[in-house]
Amino acid sequence: MDFDILHWNKKIWQNILNVEIVYAAIIYLILGATQAHSEFFTAGLLLIILALNRFQDKNQTLKYCAVWGNIIILPYEFCSVWSITGNFLLFKLPIIAPLTILILWLFWLVLLVPIVMTSADYIKNWFLRLIAFSFLDCQYGMDIALQIKHLPFFHTFNDQGVVSAFALLILACFLGYSWGYRFNPNLKFVPSRKFKWSVFIALIVLLIIDVWWNDFGGNGDNLLSILFSSYVDLQAKYFTLPNFTSALEPGILEEAERYIWMIILLAGFNQFKEWRVPIVVYGSTLLFALSHLSNVGVNGQTFLATISQVIAVSGAMIWAVAYLYTGKLWITMIAHFFTDYLINLQSGWASSSTWSGSFADWATTFIPLIFGLAVTIWMMYGDRRQVMEENADRLLNMNSYQTLTMLDVMAR
Structure with a gap:
């Protein structure tokens, strides 16, 4: 067998997926026999999906059912079985708990990759791709089912979602690859004739200003202040591992999500050459902002405070244009990380947004949006736009990266 997994054919990936389905079905059969009879239904559903995968080449209807069954049902069930297996092993083998957790994390990082490599390429429509990705993007939040609170170091990385963030980044690489695009989200630095270092430096400075103001600005009761x-x-008391990991997670996970949204929209609207870059920037920003609606109720955050947050984080469209201009996803990851981390160092990772309706609240809601929009509009014209267009073309190139090391993914 070729050990370069990007060269594995679909049959190999299908065999791996079948093994995962069979294992999950066995676990649910055991649970049905020993705990809840309702788990027999889940086991039966998994066996139906296994049969659909076995006979999917018979006709298009079976293929359609197999693809969407894999994407809609399997991610959640695989994650559930992972935590069930992990908790069983941790209970039975407490003496080797750290080693068990590391092995579980290795499986977690690639748990859903076989689903992507067997099913994702059949989905061509951009809207259906967005829906498919919403089902695949399920590991964050399900990782907390692993009961490791008695191991604080491992618990912090697991429950803060850091491992799931890296899992999504890996999944994003394979997802783009399965659609015929790049494996590596970071473009190799090949400066365009239109590329200007002055614009690059200005963009980095604007990113720093954006991070600084969002973390330390917005004080006072008048506009100038x-x-x-x-x-x-x-504060020294906030220089803790949880405050670090709670910033590392969104820096990786949310930028990986943004990358997938961007290539989906790029491919979906590629025929509209004059509009595709604006659609990608504003569309991915809208999805990024709306994803923060899930913060309602988290640590007591109110609905109005969440709406304010959704509007304010829309200013992160500056990160989208920074990615398209530089071709480096790690730049936006760093900006995102420091935006969250510097806030954590002042108020702690468990703090939440507030809203009182004051002038300061309104100002700090809309100033980030206006700033991000102004920078984005500036980037949409002249040579700056041309560089983004060229990088958009490069993002949609055929596969050219042949390795799976995280160092390669992050460094190129």
């Missing part, structure tokens, strides 16, 4: 005053209140 809110715009130009800064207050730094880093």
